Amino acid sequence: MAHEVQTDLRVRRTHHFLQEAMIELITEKGFESITVGDIAERAMINRATFYRHYQDKYDLVVKIFEEAANHLVEDMKPFHKDIDPGEKEENLVGIWSQLFEHVAEHARLYRAMLGKNGSPWFAARMREHTIKLMLEKERRWKHQVEPSQPIDPAMPPELPVMQLSHVLIGTIVWWLESEKRYTPRQMATWFYRFAFYGYLSARGYEVPLPGKDR
Template sequence: MEETNDRRINRTRVALKRAFIELILDKGYDAITIMDIAQRADYNRGTFYKHYTDKDDLLMAIREEILDGLSEALLSPYEGLKRVDAKQIYPSTLKVLQHIEHHKDSFIALLSVKKDFFYDIFQRLRNAMTQDMHIVIEEMDDKMDYDIMLSYRMSAFVGVVMYWVETGFKYSATYIAEQVLIQVNQSLDYIEFR
């Protein structure tokens, strides 16, 4: 009985989230009412309020779900492993990008409402990399600050994601993952001036 209730709750929440995302994309966040969300999801206002206090609460639930999925995608390909060669980061990069691609409407909607959502992505990925893994860098003459290096790499990755979103997801997650891997493993030779 409890499992049936859990499935019903999940189904209702998914329908409310989907309706909300569609409405944000159709008419913008500010124009949306609770009644709009409930009607689009084919529920009544009372059902909405059983699950969320207001549309901000629903927006934050969608945001957290997306960000939690990013953290999970980053780490899941390496479950049970102690280490992986840096040139073998393709699986996690691809999973993160597939998560974004799968939820692209949610990403676009969140970005239209919360302009600093890219910073949320940056923070979540950097925190996951700080808490759950450590990048080992070959010895160099110059002392590299780990936190600066990690921030630099995460900023570059989020910049690629920003570009991907701005271009309307014109490339596949696979193509973007391949390009990220090329960038990570490529060093610059020199810069020419025109």
């Protein structure tokens, strides 16, 4: 047991060193110019150690977001149609706060990857992963919560999810550029109210607005 704990701590420490090295290098020279050798040298580890943990530099950065997003979506549960709207909002805002807290914790990484010296590929991958997770989650919900008649039956189900993913990335970028003057909870509340009422309505769910009687 002690050996497993020691191994886990060593892995986490290695991940931390690699992430910090990558962030520093992105800030200095931009993501596209960085090599695995650069990251390993800055982290003071050898290339073989790097490849034991990640496939390449792309795998390194995207795993950070994917792990956080996976946990976030797993926490989401369907709601019965009769649930109090305020209770539902409070729950979902709390869940999305986790994502914004994750972004705050790794602010240097996201600012570097989504900023002017960052990588369009990373933003695209964040959107793609968000779309994939949300569509999968909705498929799991279908047997528990049935939508009302869609506003536009011809609308492809992936379209509102794609729009939602762009809103999410845009919200994160804006928050980082504002130097996080607002709390994760505030950002989660504003993101939820702006994005999800429109998203769920487009998907055909009955969505009472916050503060409004049913």
